[in-house]
Amino acid sequence: MxxxxxxxxxxxxxxxxxxxxxxxxxxxxxxxxxxxxxxxxxxxxxxxxxxxxxxxxxxxxxxxxxLKEEVIDVERQACVTKDNIQVGINGVMYIQVVDAHQASYGINNYRYAASQLAQTTMRSVIGQTDLDKTFEERAKINEEVVRALDDAAKPWGIKVLRYEISDIELPASIKDALEQQMRAERERRAAIAKSEGERQAMINVSEGQKQEVINLSEGEKLKQINEAEGRAQEIELIATATAEGLRKIALAIKEEGGRDAVSLRVAEQYVKEFGNLAKTNNTMIIPAELANIGGAVAGITEVLKTAQGVKSA
Structure with missing residues (x-):
């Protein structure tokens, strides 16, 4: 057993x-x-x-x-800018182990070492930068920190991939000053925009008035040209009609009884015009030849004969 x-x-x-x-x-x-x-x-x-x-x-x-990418939160640190303003900065760092042997024997705790190195590097970079540029050039600051960290961390077998500033904390007095500055800047831009708008409006109005004057002058010019062309055509038509009438009268005079008709017509016009003159005036000066209407008509007839003879010759 x-x-x-x-x-x-x-x-x-x-x-x-x-x-x-x-x-x-x-x-x-x-x-x-x-x-x-x-x-x-x-x-x-x-x-x-x-x-x-x-x-x-x-x-x-x-x-x-x-070997995966690791995220390390870099604690808040006090940094002094180039223009002697103290700010508090929080950051986030992304690292990756690329050599396990160096990460094991190159340093005792590479995460803690990388975090501390990020803080000291950030203080150095911020110390060379003005306060205004810390907001404007975050990407540039991040790149400088990554470059410095990556060079220093190579013996540790790690690679620093990225560093991002997550927050920048300013003193209360600096915040008030920046707010006043930004408010003044916004007011200045608003005033400039308003003045530019008013200037553009005045330019638009003046351009409109200028175009209106040009259009009116062009219209007046066309009107005068049309009126002149109309008057010229009117004079031409009247002259043509008068010449045609005179031609027909001349032809009619040559026909049988034409001279007698002209003499009768002249006598009628003579008596008619004299009657009109008597209606418009109380006092008249009568020519001595008025009594001899037949003589006047005969004189006109003689003129017609002379003109016809000259034309025939």
Missing amino acids: TNVDFGSLLAIGLALFVVITVLKSARIVPQRSNFVIERLGKYNRTLDSGFHILIPFIDKVAYAHT
Whole structure:
């Protein structure tokens, strides 16, 4: 019975030893991770993701590092700008382990070291920058901090990917001064915009008046041209009609009885005009030849004969 119990205990102990040995020797490294292996207290190798076998009780996993990007909150720090204004700055830093061996043996705690280095670098960069530019040139400041951190962190096996200023805290007096400055700037821009609007409105009105005057003058010019052309056409038509009438009269005079008709017509006009003259005036000066109307008509007839003879010649 004792032999059976001892054999069972020995088998159980052997099974436990085998299980512990397997557990000690088998290692599964997750994706995007590195394990640093030490053999008898000395660095041996770095395990990448996958299944690995170690020598039990001789090899051990000394450090386990993730290769994923890590976010580190940089605590608020007091910085003095180039123009001697104290500001409080909070930041966020993004780092990544690129060499597990250096991250294990190059420094004791690379996260803490990177955070402290970010604070000192930020104080140095802010000390070379005016207060106004700390707001205007955040991207430039971030780039300078990243460059300085990345150069300093290379021996630690890490890479600084980005640094972002999350908040800039100003003293109350500086806030009031900046608010007054911004208010004055807004008022100045509003005044400039108003004056520009009024100036443009005046320009538009003057341009409209100028165009109106031009349009009126052009209209008056066209009116005068049309009236002149109308008068010219009227004179031309009257002259043409008069010439045509005179031509017809001349032709009519040549016909039989034409001279007698002209003499009669002249006599009628003579008597008619004399009658009109008598209606408009109380006192008249009568020519001595008025009594001899026939003589006047005969004289006109003689003139017509003379003109006809000259034309015939």
